[in-house]
Amino acid sequence: MEAHRALKEAGFTVDSFGTGSAVRLPGPSIDKPNVYPFGTPYDEIYKELEAQDPKLYTANGILAMLDRNRKIKTAPQKWHDGDIKFDVVFTCEERCFESVLDDMMTRAESGKSGKALHVINVDIKDDHENAVIGGQxxxxxxxxxxxLYEQCRAADALMSFDDAVMDVLTTWQEAHPHLPLLYSVCFE
Amino acid sequence: MSEIENLDKARDLAVSNLDVYPQVLRSIYPIAANNNVAIQRWCALFFADSFGKTSPLARNIKLDVGLDALDALAALATVADAAIFVNVTHTVTALYDILFVYVAENPNASSTWIKLTAIRDALLARWNTPFPFAPQNDELDRYRGANAKFPLIKLMVKVVLLHTASLDKPPPPRDPRLRNRTPPKPSSHFGFSEVAPNHPLITRASEADGLRILDLMLAPFKQETINSGVLTAIINALPYLLRHRAHLGTQVFLVLEKFQSYAKLQSNYESVNTFKLLRRFVDRTLKVFLNHCFRNQLIPAELEPKLTTMANVLQTRADEQRRHNPLEAASTDDQIRKRPLSGFFNSAKVAASNSYRDMWLLGDPKDENHLFDVSSIPPDTLIKMVLIGLNKAEPKKLTQALEIVAARYANAVSVQMKTEMTPAAESDDEYDPEATYTLPAPKVLTFEQKKQQLQVIIAKYFETAGNATASQKLHATSESLNGVSNELNKTAIQDWSNDSWLTILSRLNTRGITSPGNNDEENQILSDMIRQAIFDYFTQSISTRVDVVVQWLHEEWYSERVTNEAVLAAELTSAGLTDEQVKARVKDADIPTPTYVTWCSKILDAVITYIEPSDRKIFIRLLGDVPYLNEDLVAKLASLCLDPVRSSIGIQALHFLILYRPPVKAWCLQVLEGLRESEDLKVKVTEMLEKFWPEKYGETSGIASESGPKVETEAQTSLMVGKTDFKAETSSKAEVVSTETQVDAPIQVKEEDVVMEEPSPVFEAGTETPEADDTTEQN
Incomplete structure (x- = not known):
């Protein structure tokens, strides 16, 4: 969601999804997480947790996170339910990356567009500080x-965007050694 | 209103009212054949929207209008434009199964089938090319044109699916999460097995086409380099195919099972970091794919053990990589090998710009060496570097390189002409495309500039001569030079030695700068500069450079004589003589060689001034080998004879010339005669005169004394020697001497044998029949 916020503020058309079966948030103890189905509005979750234990959920940052999220979008969405209409998909965890690839292998159907979908994983440790770094x-x-897309649209370009993606990823990886990349080309 | 705006209106009308959609589509088909790329792009996009993923049309409508779309699609399929190609490929992919089923059900639809397969093949022909980009270099081209390859992968999957048998239904997913989901619609279950066995159009050959196209699609896995975009795209497209055509699994997995990213080579067009990343990327996608296939029972039983191992290897590798910087140094880095570069790194036929750097750049543009400003190197060093480089270059490779550069110039000129033509057409200017462009003539060098340049050239020659290593290098490479150079070797330079440069320099002097009818004063001055340089070079070390100077004098004398013969012949011819007469007169004429005499005189003066008694042999060889001696030149020996320390050299030289150079014998005897007055030499000289001029000084015959010594015409005999010399000019000097002496004497005399304090038997043998030998020489 931090990446969603960064991209949205920069003017990109962006959607965000979860790849699990439900939304899981830390609960009062490690074996009692708060589980919500996808589609439950952030605002609703916020109010519920605030009523449950405002001290705990303020201390562990959950309320702040939910507050940020409800300003970005209404409710968490599930990847597997969504219609794919993107140029690039970013995942923030290897597990998600593999889940997205597997899903795209499953849902690939004939008759659909052969448009390439660039799936990129930027592996980010799941804490607030790293989320900000990763989002940037x-x-x-x-x-x-x-x-790059603009450059490759030029009439005298010698490579297409799809060809030059690797160069961008290499340069970026060299600048961000602690955010390991993965990349794959799927079809919408 | 522009044409595009009209088309937009038509499309909006179709989208808002599906009843008129087919009519609108049909009205647009003919427009696709238009040569306007903007309109063709519009059409291709509209067709993709009409038949592709977002189509609002029902399948039966698609078939109906799709049958009429083939001509328009065929016209667009050949346009070299990325956007058009991508949308046409999407359209054909979407239509392929609809039309395949139609042809299967209508065995007489041969026109549809022929058109459809022709469009398919036209699109697939781009797979092994860098389309939409112009080919540059086989290796680089593997990394270009992915934007066209991605839609082609989808088309290939569709074609393979239809051209192969749909023997099996997909098994239900084992993953419980997936069981609840709607299974994919069996839209593509139709396949080759559903076509009537005796179908006249879709035959066994069509099934073979399907398998061939599958092979084509998998071919990038067999390349020695990795293109992660294309490879992951193929992998990601495979599960759909395998779900519907499990029997193709063997063919697919036999290729994938052999794929080992760690055995692949790094391309010359990617950094090690890029290589490490793309290896990682392909491995990970392959891992996800294998797991997907295991989970969905898409793995052929016979390959299960091997693929299980492969999946485990990939899993281990992924686990090791987790949370590590993918670029950090690893123990496997040492095993990364680069693919050997064939051809040139940058073989683009169109330069990035019109700068000299870009026009001539054949290496990696990112290589910082190419940023070096060569104009900071002194021009003479640069020329040396270029010459050494050219010498080393393989002619074939050099030709390829020049072809690339020539193509860039041709392109730059044509672009330039186009841009010049455009305003000309508008302003109705008198532009004449037939006019040929002529380079402005180079500025004529002033005499002073010529002198300066020649000075530089001369300096270079001497520098080369002084640099043994450079000479040896030239020698080493001369063997691999092309035919022209070999011819040069045959005639002028058989063995490249440190002195070979002088052959070239003296020829530059005698034949390059000076030529018949071109002996004006300026050229004489330039020639004299070279002569002076060779002369100075000689005088720096007289004892070691006799060969050099003799060779030069031969060049000098021969060229001057030939030139003056030609001048004389021209004069005689213009005086009205026949060719025969001219020949005879020229043969008998005394052809003057004043330049030669001048320089030979300078050389003798120098030698006589500085010669040491120990250099005796060298001096005598010089006298024996120079092409021509006249009376004045011979007379110079007198001073040497009068020098008390070196008189023996002078006397021996005269002795030698009397014996072995009969044409100058008379002048030698005259010199001896003049020395009789010297007290020190009197005895020796008288002795010699008695022996060699018996007619005058012989004890028995004083009668012939007034007639003077018999004089041969030096010119004639020397000319023969000269000719012999030029045939054998590259032989070692010892051989030339032997040729000369062989005609003089029946016994071979080698230079080492020639002069002895005590005449040797060989020496004696020559002395007995000198006059008979003179006759022989003249033959």
């Missing part, structure tokens, strides 16, 4: 892709 890294990549 993803924004950088997205900006670089936009530039």
């Amino acid at each position: 890294g993803i924004l950088e990549l997205a900006n670089r892709f936009t530039e």
